[in-house]
Amino acid sequence: MPGTVGRVPTPSAPVPGAPTERGATSGADAAVETHPWAQTALGAPEGWDPAVRAVVDLVLASPVPMALLYGQDLVMLYNEGYAELIGPRHPGALGRPAGEVFADVWHEAGVGEVLERAYRRGEPFLEREAVLPVDRHRGGAEQAVFTRGHSPVRGSGGEIVGVLTVAAQTTQATQQLQSISDFAAALAGTLTLDDVARVTLRYCLHSFDADRVSFVVDEGSAWRMVRRLRGELLDEADERLPPLWRRLPTDTTIPVVVAARSGVASFTADGQPLRDTAADRHDEKVRALAALPLRSTVVRGSITVGYQSPHPWSPAERALLAASAELVGQAAERARRFETQHGTAQLLQRSMLPERLPDLPRLRIAARYDAGVDGNAAGGDFYDAFVLPTGALGVVLGDVAGHDVQAAARMGQVRAALRALALADPRPDAVLAGLDRLVASLGVEGGTQELFVTVVFGVIEAEQERITLASAGHPAPLLRRGPATGEPTAEYVELPPGPPLGLGCRPRTATVPFRPGDTLLLYSDGVIERRWQDLTAGMAGLGAAVRAAGSGDPRALCAVATAAVPGATEDDVAVLAVEHAVKPSRSASMEVPAEPTAPSRVRHWMTAQLTEWRVPEGVVGAAVLCTSELTTNALLHAGTAARVEIDLSAERLLVSVADSGTRGQVTRARTDTLSSRGRGLGLIEELSDAWGTDPTVRGSTVWFEILLPGG
Known part of the structure; x- marks a missing residue:
């Protein structure tokens, strides 16, 4: 009110x-x-x-x-x-x-x-x-x-x-x-320190008509600083990118760190306040500088406002700067708490999901998990894929109701129990029957009747070209049939869903053909459910999107599935896709160090590898150009080493660049620019047939796919 x-x-x-x-x-x-x-x-x-x-x-x-x-x-x-x-x-x-x-x-x-x-x-x-x-x-x-x-x-x-x-x-x-009231409102909408830095630098530069502004926070072993200069060319897309932080040693004497360390504001009306610590000519030109510490019990930091000409700091201006620093301190404190909680949730989620999916010659597998709500809580959706003693592949996707630590813990119990049951007896109906008894037991132990778990489990036998599936209250799996004699099709498996686990589930199985060129898609209800439409509309939208996909590549289909139904969802989203490849694919990977020469090394390695595989020259040129751009952006904006993976099948070339950074992730909101120093994702969109981003618990992955001529 x-x-x-x-x-x-x-x-x-x-x-x-x-x-x-x-x-x-x-x-x-x-x-x-x-x-x-x-x-x-x-x-x-x-x-x-x-x-x-x-x-x-x-x-x-x-x-x-x-x-x-x-x-x-x-x-x-x-x-x-x-x-x-x-x-x-x-x-x-x-x-x-x-x-x-x-x-x-x-x-x-x-x-x-x-x-x-x-x-x-x-x-x-x-x-x-x-x-x-x-x-x-x-x-x-x-x-x-x-x-x-x-x-x-x-x-x-x-x-x-x-x-x-x-x-x-x-x-x-x-x-x-x-x-200042607009500044407070803008800070109220920030979640991370990156967000706080963007809003603070923009406000200080424009409101005080300054030549240089900076923002610094304590990272424990070092200080992290970001600055903005008058006249810097930043467009709307650049404003949404993670700020380019610069690390400073703990004993630095730069005024912005001195203010943060001492908690005392300083005002220089005329002099050379950055002479001894200047990073470049822009710092050397500063003659007037105000440095104000943030008032926060959680985050040590400060902001500076500087001018290239003498500037008397009036009492009113000092008061306005002090008020601004207090607002920034409150926002930084909220952001640090959010990032700490978010990191804990991600760590918990990481421990519950498989580190790596099986690498099989004829079955290509990919999965995607998007946390619902605000991404600040571990969720109950899960997926898994593992090789059974018979040589078949077991695949599972489930949903434990809730968005808290308890839901994630229950999800971990269910996932571990399912794998153990499947390794003992891989029949899908037997696995889900045993899991039903476990969930009922957990509900009795917890004294709750609100333990709501749905799951679908399947066994893929590539040599026999078939899948056997069973479901406990979960949405029907979707099969994309490869274009053997015409256009690809998409059909839902007619599988009796039965009640959720814990309610006396007696699952029945269905066995369907799974031929080379087909792709199986398992998904959680967050993919198809929206508040303003019924479930059938969501399922129809998903089927149409998968049918119209350029290929049956599992990574591409995961991206297609998560974006198939318009509108935002507050639920978690999990997708698992398995493709029965027409021919075994060839793959290679390269670890890319966080060094300026890395993009050049990637170009040479990739050109040599694709040439050896006799990939058409036009595809090689486009792929190398796109990969170099993604590698540059991974190193520039994530600030960590990256991993480049290439996978070549008879139909397409798939390239992914993964980083382990934690300073934000790429989004598809704008594709005309990704980096102010590169040609951006517009280049990838222009040269590839499909592309996307996969958020992961360790960073983010950007990938693209180029279809091969005659593939």
Whole structure:
């Protein structure tokens, strides 16, 4: 609700108006400090939302007349300059609704309605030449000209909680103050430190009209810094890329790290603050620099704002920078906690899913897992593929309801038990019957009847060209039939689903042909279910997408399946695909070190390998160009070594580049540029027949497929 203060305790943050921040207080500042705010909508200062606290600090530190009108009643809190502006209405106006304080003029044009609009609709108001009555003396009022502005104030969650009103002589100061609420709202939407860095650098560069800004965080064994320069060419796609962080040693004396390490702000009005630590000529040109530490108990860091000419740091500007640093500190703290929790969830998920899928001469296998909700929790979807004692291949895909550690733990138990049962007796009906008893037992032990598990298990016998499947409440598997005599087809296996596990499941099996050129697709319900449409529409969409795919390659079909049904899903998505190859494929791989010469080495290796395999020259050229681009981007944006894998079949060439970075992943939102230093994914899209990205627990994989002539 607008007007509600978020109770976010921040013991390290000072109470606004305290002498430790600005020296001895007097006048309006002293009245604010002693006012019983707990009896107003603002509540006690120690419980103020960090974004509101930052605005209050800014108001009280500013020499220009400023007021915060808080909540639905627009309760007033203001500084010394504003107290002089309203004259005898002070100090009675503190803590009272603005409508009561200015009841005599509230309904006049440009007074009450603009404040109500700013609060109710979030509409900022700026009047460059406002003639206002100034109550200088009790005997009468003077007329004075001000630039007047009102802007909505947003809490840490992005909701409007009040209005900031400013009467100043300069429009630049007003615009800067108006932007802080937008800055708080933008930071409220960040999840990772990469996100915080992007928003912070963009805001500081534009709001302060700076020549250079930087942001640094402590990584324990080193510092990580990213900077932006005025005039840097960054387009919309580059803004979404992981920032290019630079690692700094722990003992560096660069001002941004000194401020973070000491917790003390520094302001250089004219000098050479980066002379001894300059990385390039851009640093050498900086003459004025402000370095402000982040106020956070979890993250050590700081921000700097610099100019290439002398710059006096006014009290108002220092206060605005301090407020900005506090907002960044709060956002960085949230981001660090999110990344820690996210990393734990990924580690748990990694331990539950197979490290590698079997590598068989006639069966090509691929899988994909996308975490649902916000990707910050381990889910219950799982897949597995393993060779049975008979030489056949066992494949499974299941879903344990839930998005928490308990669901992931149950998923691990079910997956391990299924493999053990299958190795003892691989018949799908026997495996699921045994698994049913296990799930029922787990439900009794846990004292819950809410253990909901669905699973489909199959045994693929490539030599006999058949699959035997059984299902316990799971969506029907999909078979893509290869174009032996015409166009490819896609059909769902007619398999009795039965009840979920734990409910007395008596599974029945179905055996269907699985000829060379066919591909089996197992998937979780997150692939086909959407809130706004029924299940049959989702299944129809998946079938149509798989049928229209350019090939039956399992990796390509996994990507096709996850994007087949429009709309977002809050559920986890798991897909497993197995192709019965027409002919055995040839494969090779190369480990790529994180070195500048790596892309060149990849080009030479790949050209030699594909030439030896007698791949058509045109395909070789396109594949080498695309692989070089992906390798460059993996090294540049993930910052880690990469692995290049090539797989050649009779129909197509498949190339993948995997990194183990943790600083974000490539998305298909825009394909015209991936790297500001390369030609981007537009090149891959132009030269390949299919491409995609696979998020993994260890990083991300980008792949592309080129169909061979006559394949």
